[in-house]
Amino acid sequence: MKWSTRAKMAMKAAVAGWRGQGFDFSSWFGRTFWGIDNSKLANNETIFSVISRLANTVSSLPLKLYHNYDSVINQAADVLINAPNQNMSGFDFINKVEVSRNEHGNGYAVIMRDIRMQVEAIIPIDPTYVTPFLNTDDDTLWYEIRGTGGTYYFHNMNMLHVKHITGSSRWIGLSPIEVLKNTLQYDKAVQEFSLSEMEKKESFKLTYDANVDEGKRKAVINDFRKFYKENGGILFQEPGVTIDEIERKYVASDTFMSERITRSRVANVFNVPVSFLNDTEGQSYSSNEQMMIQFVNMTVLPIIRQYEHEFNRKLLTEKDRKEGYYFKFNLGGLLRGDTTARTAFYQAGIRSGFLEQDEVRRLEDLPPRGGNAAKLWVSGDLYPIDMDPNQRKGGEKQNESKTEE
Template sequence: MGLWARLGAVLFGDTASAGDPNGWLIRAVNGGKTHAGTAVSEHNAMMLPVVYACINRIANPIARFPIKIMRPKAGGGVEEVTDHPLSRRLGARPNDLMSSRTLRKTVQGHALTWGNGYVEIERNGRGQAVNLWPLLPWNTNPVRQADRFFYRTRIDGTQFEIPHDDVLHVMDVSQDGYIGRSPVFLAREALGMALALEQFGAKFFANDMKSGGFLMHPGKLSANAQGNLAKPKGERAGKDQRTDAGALLDRQGGLDNAHRVKVLEEGMKFIQTTIPPEDAQFLSTREFQIAEIARMYDVPLILLQSHEKSTSWGTGIEQLMIGFVRQTIDPWVGAWEQEMNWKLFTEEERRQGYFVKFNMNALLRGDSASRSKFYREMFSVGGMSPNQILTLEDFDPIGPMGDHHFVPTNYSTIENAIANVGRTVSAPPNPDAPQNREETP
């Protein structure tokens, strides 16, 4: 490898053929052709409503969850950290230009399309995190060179190298543990077929809801007939207008000519060659592709307004939502928390036990009757205080007295019960024992 080739590899990564369908250039421009004949890339995948909906269903809860910095308390339990530079900014304004919801939804959307979501950590002079900035996934990639590991990114045409500890990297499936696999690329054939079905349906309606075919003429089409078919009645053929027989489909088809009467010249007949959509089960195929993409993102069909399939995650929508949060949302929250807990804090803050916590209780607490029963049982055994219950319901605490834990007075431990039995049960009388009663005169 020559000097310029080695320099290019260092600056821009390994070289790849411009025509390689798996290369970054083709994927960035149009994604390359799938077997269905459509181009799929991370940029155009969200043009499919089902992909857009799946990304919304996952990214919206993650962007909505309250997020706080916590640390252990001296007497047990945990408390919120209020004196950290990110304490107020993390859940409200991680940088001056965007809200916490915007940043989290943007980065989660990157992870769900490109397979990688990157966030740069801006620090103060003491090494504490003070701002968070999203990075574009198509301009950012992890680089491992000998004993160095960093992120190379491009911002406004300028290339930067950011230390590994200063970038939050949210990803899911990976082959090497350094960079995630793009869900769009892995499922590009399923997405390509869905896009093909969209285009097929659009062209079907644009062609007067008629399937394709050809015109059969008993002889040779005359020049006069060609002119009549090549343009609507009363329209002159200009220099740029085609007058060949093949132009009649363009001149008489389409939405602009949908309600005009078509006249076939000189005994021609229309012969249909393609299968009508109803015979090809067009709608069923579209529903199947929706299910395929929902399966790709692990989103229940009912959350995508698709009722073709029934769910087996319980009998109600609340149970389904709880299952969705646990199976789909929670793994992504875990990825966020693990990256934040390790990289947001200094070594001293990690020693003090600082950690970031997403509060998912709002989506996991179920219906009011179930919550009431759970709280009552936890309160009766001393497991939860009144203030803890009020906090979970987003109510104000009732003061210091609400921090006490209560148990019923008729409950006791086995040891205390045995001791109480020994004190209350009388021993049999001993005739030889001295009597201490006083004699009456």
């Protein structure tokens, strides 16, 4: 690929927003883009449950831009957090990308920039229309997007891409649903078999003795047909006639065990505790707090770190990063624990001098009070941490006794 071609492709991505053409992607996809959803997400309850939980959890986490631990705002942060594009909020944007990541293995969003190369909009893209590829001339990563209005190419710095695991030779993440293909087929087969068995009517076997004549046989058969058609009632068993029910092989517990196996495999692939899929058998958590710690450390943290790295690399400039700017999700809400645990933590923090009372109020969504509440205290019992020890209770007496000695 010649340098002039690469430059044109890069500029095409950069100016797509301010030129107006394609800002709302009207020339990219028509109504057929959304179509009818026949995916596993729409027709499998277990998959819908786990993807909903992951997407809602990630999109509900507070996201802020920080500068050396202080929360700040700039154009990129305002677009990402408040209005990624003209059609959705920040919650909707992250929710859609996370659903795509879990359903297809990849979540894509195009970064639209204005004439000053500042972030103007971020628009999620259907993964089925996107193909990553390497430019053989300089080994840079590009993304090909096939739309109804034509084919578009975006440099990797203009495309947010979050994914499931990949190998060293792949840029496309593995789809968890593809990994679960055999499990879902088995689960569907069991459900269809169970449904067909439950829809079947009871079966019986009529046995006649040798002394039962033809007329009596017809009368018994007619009575039994009426009984079977009415699905119950009174049936008189004639002498010489035996009625035995044919045992059905369907057992409800078989379906229950199959569902448990499916839930366990889905939980393993999506890396969530199986209790999140309403299966509590065999769980050994002593508290909900322990379960949430495992969920946060093993599931949520790797996901949000991937988002944070994408945001920091592609929404912030190199100068911003060197000056200490970074995006960060706040996981504190998932690890707050119950009232007793939070109270003990806050008390220890205040008495040990690493939490201000106003910081505690902010964590509990209460307004700060200022004054002494904005100071660090140490127990003794509780003085401002910068107070002269001589001014503390008993401090003067101790100094006088030392002087006399």
